[in-house]
Amino acid sequence: MYNAIKKLFQYGTVTVDYPKKHIKSSYITGVPKFNYDKCMHCMKCKNSCPTGAIVLSDNDGQNGKVPAVNIDECIFCRFCEEACQNDAVYFSNIFELAQKNRNDLRAAPLIIQDEDVSVLDYELLGKQLKENVKKFYGKSLNIREIDAGSCNGCDYEINALSSPYNDIERLGIQFVASPRHADMLMVTGCVTRNMEEALIKTYNATPSPKLVVAVGACACSGGIFKNSYAGRNGVDSILPVDVYIPGCPPRPQALIYGILKAIGRS
Incomplete structure (x- = not known):
């Protein structure tokens, strides 16, 4: 106990104050x-x-x-x-890149054609989703992380969210082991053939309303594995995605920004 108190006075608080205070560093690789x-x-x-x-x-x-x-x-x-x-x-040094619409991340927009759903329907659904997000996830959030065929780079950054430095639980956000207890799925990887069925089953096991966040370039678009025979071109080819967090891998603060954006707190 004495040593713990000694360390506390010796090093002080190590937890970063992001997002209240923005991080400025020449070591950050951004867009x-x-x-x-x-x-x-x-x-x-x-x-x-x-x-x-x-x-x-x-x-x-x-x-x-x-x-x-x-x-x-x-x-x-x-x-x-x-x-x-x-x-x-x-x-x-710009790392706060997460967007709810993938086209907002692109210089060459994706062309999505859906004759069955009008623009008015999309606007109505978006408004209802925003209200539900604030209602259910405004103060707390449970996340289930899914490796759908990543190199583990994004997974290491997600793991760092629970460290004393980032301490994501101070924001009322925690990771859970079962999708049945989750409000949000954070998916990494391009979605390989072997993980496609597992990803769908995990999504179906998560109670509604639920959010899906694509983490990293592979999850957003397929990344370096785009158009590969062994996988899909990102999570949105399988599941509806609410927020895209680009990067290879995105830093922990970029992940925090994306999570808070998904639940209407940024």
Whole structure:
């Protein structure tokens, strides 16, 4: 007991105060950005991208097509930055990237056609979901994490949420062992063939209303395994996704931001 008290006075509080206080650090690798004044349109950045995340877009009102990033496909590998000889590509410190709509993460929007559901229906469903989220998950949340074929990078970051440094339980959020006790499913990986059935069964075992969060580039779009014979191109090809958290892997604070965004607390 004496040693515990001694350590407390010696090191003080180690828990980070995020999201009340934003984290500023030069060590944070965030979303890639382009300086179009330096860009020579050589497309070396596009050709070096292993996931095809860099596309041509009418970004920032420039004349003609310019390179831009589909953040849901980006694995933050820095190959584009290394390939650019004009320093037109650089990585920012912006890590709060989670979005409820996947198209908000893309320079080239996905085209989704559904003739059976009108825009008005989508708006009504979205309003009802937002009200239910605030009602049921405003103060507490139980999460079941599912590895659907990841490299474990995202899983390590999720595990770090329970450490003394991040201490996610201070926000009324905790992880549970059974989907039957869960309010939210956090899914990592591109959803391999072997995990597809298990993911669906876990989703069906989770009581409604429930939320699904896709964690990492693989879960958002398939990532480096996109269009592979062995898996799907992300979680939304199997289940409805409420929030996408890009990154490879996303840092713990990015995960906290995405979780709070899902339950209407950010």
